[in-house]
Amino acid sequence: MSALTFTPAGIYCPAGDFYIDPWRPVARALITHGHADHARSGMGAYMATDIAAPVMRHRLGDIDIDTVRYGEVRQIGGARVSFHPAGHVPGSAQIRVEVAGEVWVASGDYKRMDDGLSTPFEPVRCHHFITESTFGLPVFRWQPQDEIAQQINGWWRDCAQAGKTAFLGCYALGKAQRLMSMLDPQIGPILTHTAIENTNQVMRGQGITLPDTVRAGPDLVPKDHPGAIVLAPPSALGSAWARKFGTQETGFASGWMALRGIRRRRAGDRGFVISDHADWSDLLATITETEAENIYVTHGYTEIFTRYLNENGWNARVLETEFGGEEIEEDAA
Secondary structure, three states, X not given: OOOOEEEOOEEEEOOOOEEEOOOOOOOEEEOOOOOOOOOOOOOOEEEEEOOOHHHHHHHHOOOOEEEEOOOOEEEEOOEEEEEEEOOOOOOOEEEEEEEOOEEEEEOOOOOOOOOOOOOOOXXXXXXXXXXXXXXXXXXXXXXXXXXXXXXXXXXXXXXXXXXXXXXXXXXXXXXXXXXXXXXXXXXXXXXXXXXXXXXXXXHXXXXXXXXXXXXXXXXXXXXHOOOOEEEEOHHHOOOHHHXXXXXXXXXXEOHHHHOHHHHHHHOOOEEEOOOOOOOHHHHHHHHHHHOOOEEEEEEEOHHXXXXXXXXXOOOEEEOOOXXXXXXXXXXXX
């Protein structure tokens, strides 16, 4: 029997009787990271990295969770399990499962670019590799982070000089903290939507260094914070809460901003191409470095990416999952 199998509840390990990022309630779930499409409520017991666990508790409540350090090996039944840096968000992991010499790696979500906040990605050799393909098209090729930082700070500076508030739409977990670490605080104050600031507090509580921010709650008086930039989930942009800041410009920070059609549909003033997922080149580099014999492609451009892999010497197939990738909209938890 294979070390990992694919079931209606999720990716299952019979030898260890556990699931990886299951999308149905199960007795034991190993979780790659805390985003809602990978860490769902209702599991009997959870396992995740010690860095990911605090945010998971914040999002899921009083859960039974066992924590591991990167590289620490656990014997679970007949399976040897370890978690390895995925670089996606702080605490994110690839999960390595070895049964009777057969090695599988489930990538979860990952990026190769070192963002200065997450533990940098490390490739893991294996026989079978389960990879995301959120941005599995050649059009997706990311610029260096410092270049994106210059673009965002230049836009913010222009807004501040024009007497406008800059609103930047981004994920509450991972993307927001990465962006605020890229901002130049000399331009003005950094304000954060409550959903983002709650996550900031959890991360600061576990020793992750973040710049000073101000919670943009209902009692905040916008005129007391001239020249500010406001980080908020995309769903909060254009809301009654946002409108109280008066004259403003809106930007979106997402890998999808590489597509002109999506930029137009978002109706924002600016789009910044930055993602916490691997781009086309890094997906291929990772698959090559795993030396895997079999590739299983999950969420994203699965059909196109799988066809490319098969036409270029890999043995690949699409794996149907309920993972979401980097959506334009996100939950504001």
